[in-house]
Amino acid sequence: MDDLARNIKRVALVPMVGFALLCVYLGYWHVLRGPELRADPHNSRAQDRLRTIEPGRLYDADAELLMGVAGSPGDWERSYPAGRHVCHLTGYNDRSGLQWGLRDAFLGIGRFEKPWAEFVEGPLQGNDVMLDVDLDVQQLASRLLRGRRGALVALSAHTGAVLALASAPAYDPAAILESDWDYQLFQEDPDRPEYNRALQGLYPPGSVLKILTAAIVLDLNRVDPDTVFHCTGKYEFEGATITCPRAHGDVDLAEALAVSCNTTFAELARYFSAEEFVEYAGRFELRARAQMPLPSSEGKLGDFSGANREVLLSETAFGQGATLVTPLAIARLTLALANGGQVLEPYLVELVRAPGGRVVASARPRAVGRAVTAATAAAVAGMMRGVVEEGTGQVAQLRGIDVAGKTGSAENPHGEAHSWFTCFAPAEDPAVVVTVVVENAGAGSEAAAPIAREVLERLLDREGIR
Numbered sequence: 001m002d003d004l005a006r007n008i009k010r011v012a013l014v015p016m017v018g019f020a021l022l023c024v025y026l027g028y029w030h031v032l033r034g035p036e037l038r039a040d041p042h043n044s045r046a047q048d049r050l051r052t053i054e055p056g057r058l059y060d061a062d063a064e065l066l067m068g069v070a071g072s073p074g075d076w077e078r079s080y081p082a083g084r085h086v087c088h089l090t091g092y093n094d095r096s097g098l099q100w101g102l103r104d105a106f107l108g109i110g111r112f113e114k115p116w117a118e119f120v121e122g123p124l125q126g127n128d129v130m131l132d133v134d135l136d137v138q139q140l141a142s143r144l145l146r147g148r149r150g151a152l153v154a155l156s157a158h159t160g161a162v163l164a165l166a167s168a169p170a171y172d173p174a175a176i177l178e179s180d181w182d183y184q185l186f187q188e189d190p191d192r193p194e195y196n197r198a199l200q201g202l203y204p205p206g207s208v209l210k211i212l213t214a215a216i217v218l219d220l221n222r223v224d225p226d227t228v229f230h231c232t233g234k235y236e237f238e239g240a241t242i243t244c245p246r247a248h249g250d251v252d253l254a255e256a257l258a259v260s261c262n263t264t265f266a267e268l269a270r271y272f273s274a275e276e277f278v279e280y281a282g283r284f285e286l287r288a289r290a291q292m293p294l295p296s297s298e299g300k301l302g303d304f305s306g307a308n309r310e311v312l313l314s315e316t317a318f319g320q321g322a323t324l325v326t327p328l329a330i331a332r333l334t335l336a337l338a339n340g341g342q343v344l345e346p347y348l349v350e351l352v353r354a355p356g357g358r359v360v361a362s363a364r365p366r367a368v369g370r371a372v373t374a375a376t377a378a379a380v381a382g383m384m385r386g387v388v389e390e391g392t393g394q395v396a397q398l399r400g401i402d403v404a405g406k407t408g409s410a411e412n413p414h415g416e417a418h419s420w421f422t423c424f425a426p427a428e429d430p431a432v433v434v435t436v437v438v439e440n441a442g443a444g445s446e447a448a449a450p451i452a453r454e455v456l457e458r459l460l461d462r463e464g465i466r
């Protein structure tokens with residue numbers, strides 16, 4: 001009898017274990033993996049369901065509408081009240097801009113999905129997204145860049161929040177899909193208006209990279225600010241010749257940065273190795289992609305392993321060579337120097353809010369690490385202040401506010417030099433960072449710096465500093 005009872009228990013155990021495993025299996029796919037599967041674009045049934053969801057809206061930092069929605073379930077259409085000024089942020093369909101990068105947030109799916117919402121709350125609604133971008137500043141940047149090719153990045157010096165992100169040429173998102181002909185013209189435009197130059201554009205940095213070189217030699221204690229160099233207008237090294245627009249004579253490091261002396265910074269490459277340069281470039285995240293829900297490019301450094309590595313390092317030290325960077329990378333470098341050597345990761349999204357007003361995600365300023373000591377950062381910041389007070393960046397001066405900046409004219413094989421300017425203000429207590437590049441526009445003081453000055457002034461007014 002006891003044997004029969006044991007056998008019955010054993011037989012009963014099999015379906016019990018099977019039932020338990022089935023529950024775990026179904027729970028895994030329905031609860032843990034369910035949101036992912038329902039959000040998968042290859043799930044045709046899920047796609048039909050997604051078309052019934054009213055997408056969320058996009059707002060600036062002051063709750064100004066950047067991207068709206070109209071229509072009815074199954075036929076929702078986006079509206080673009082801010083138009084071309086924010087086109088690289090909004091995109092023009094669900095495969096571009098933040099419509100692509102924040103798809104799950106706008107539709108309330110994936111990690112933003114609320115279980116049982118459809119049964120409890122009725123028709124589904126997506127989440128609204130608020131950026132740190134200020135529409136007024138964004139519009140100003142867009143207007144200043146109109147008719148050119150280039151980009152502008154403005155950041156909060158305290159948090160790394162993106163206050164403006166403009167790329168030119170721009171486009172009207174509402175007009176792109178009006179007809180197949182309009183879309184074809186847009187795609188074949190040789191100026192590539194869809195290309196977000198602020199995050200995807202790769203440019204030789206020119207003289208704005210001299211702030212990195214200065215930071216390296218100071219942080220390694222190989223040179224001090226009073227070290228004197230002699231510029232004859234020409235520096236010959238390993239068979240290569242590097243020139244300056246004029247002979248500057250005896251200059252210390254601060255004076256060399258103020259007048260943007262190429263030969264002095266080429267000579268500074270003697271004070272560090274290629275490995276040390278690459279290490280510091282990594283500390284400043286010079287090549288890193290932007291950690292934002294938008295397409296971005298990875299920067300490039302030259303190959304320092306070849307026979308001409310010393311020449312390449314000298315060229316790189318004053319901003320030429322084979323280095324290519326994005327405007328965002330230069331803004332991040334400038335932000336680190338403004339922030340005492342601490343590298344902050346720029347971010348775009350401030351918060352994601354559910355239809356009922358509940359905040360389901362919010363930004364947290366993120367420190368990546370320390371690139372240089374606070375003393376080094378302060379020394380370079382002081383030199384950048386000298387660039388604006390008495391050097392090549394005087395056009396960026398503001399009444400009553402000290403500005404720290406650096407101009408750049410980056411030679412390229414495709415025409416006139418690119419114009420750069422990067423800066424922060426107030427110099428003694430930084431609040432905002434602005435970086436501008438204008439393609440084929442010559443000296444940084446002529447094209448990029450005046451644009452940066454106007455945006456910087458508007459930002460400081462916004463912060464109540466002026």
